[in-house]
Amino acid sequence: MKRLSIPILLVSVLVACTSNASSPTHSSSAAPSIAPGLSRVASLGGSLPTISPDGTTIAFLRDPRDPHYAGPGDPFVLQVWLIHPDGSGLKKLGQQPRCCIGGIPGLQWSPDGSSIVFTGTHTQRLDVATGESLPMPSPTG
Numbered sequence: 685m686k687r688l689s690i691p692i693l694l695v696s697v698l699v700a701c702t703s704n705a706s707s708p709t710h711s712s713s714a715a716p717s718i719a720p721g722l723s724r725v726a727s728l729g730g731s732l733p734t735i736s737p738d739g740t741t742i743a744f745l746r747d748p749r750d751p752h753y754a755g756p757g758d759p760f761v762l763q764v765w766l767i768h769p770d771g772s773g774l775k776k777l778g779q780q781p782r783c784c785i786g787g788i789p790g791l792q793w794s795p796d797g798s799s800i801v802f803t804g805t806h807t808q809r810l811d812v813a814t815g816e817s818l819p820m821p822s823p824t825g
Contacts, residue, residue, distance in 0.1 A: 718742065720771035728774075730765065732790065736797045741812070742767050743777070743791050743800050762789055762804045766812070777815045780804040 718735065721742045725733045730744035744767070747760045763779040777800070790803040799818055800810050809818040 718769040721767050721769040724767055724771040724774070728765070734791045734793060734800075735769075736793050736812075737795060738797050740768065741773075741797070742769060743793065745789055745791065764791065764800065764802050764810060777812065778802060778808070778810045778817070780806070780808075 718739075722733055725742060725744045728746060729748075730746050733742050733744040735742055744765055746763045746765055748763070761779050761781045764777040766775045766777050767773060780802070788803070790801075792801045792803075794800070794809075798812055800812060801820075802808050802810055807820065809820050810816070811818050
């Protein structure tokens with residue numbers, strides 16, 4: 685899996701958060717600084733940082749080498765991690781082993797922030813509180 689440039693991602697996330705903070709529905713004084721969390725994501729080799737709808741959590745991906753894998757193909761385990769904007773509360777949410785040759789990984793929060801859709805080798809929905817895999821919603825509702 686190709687790693688995306690963290691500085692570009694950090695700038696994109698900061699711009700998005702800044703523009704959200706200035707909208708009438710968000711109070712810029714109540715919005716926590718996400719810089720410490722994004723710095724920690726970068727120091728951990730994380731990618732695709734994605735802010736929860738309420739701004740209290742950052743989800744990101746890591747792709748450390750799987751030390752138990754000795755076969756052909758992709759030796760990586762794509763992992764979903766959560767962290768608070770202040771850089772505390774680091775927690776691994778889920779993973780997909782031998783992930784992502786030819787695929788484009790992604791993360792998308794549910795509107796209520798209770799789950800994350802994680803796209804890797806396959807698409808799965810993870811419960812943010814427990815890390816358990818949840819059924820995918822039907823396309824019709």
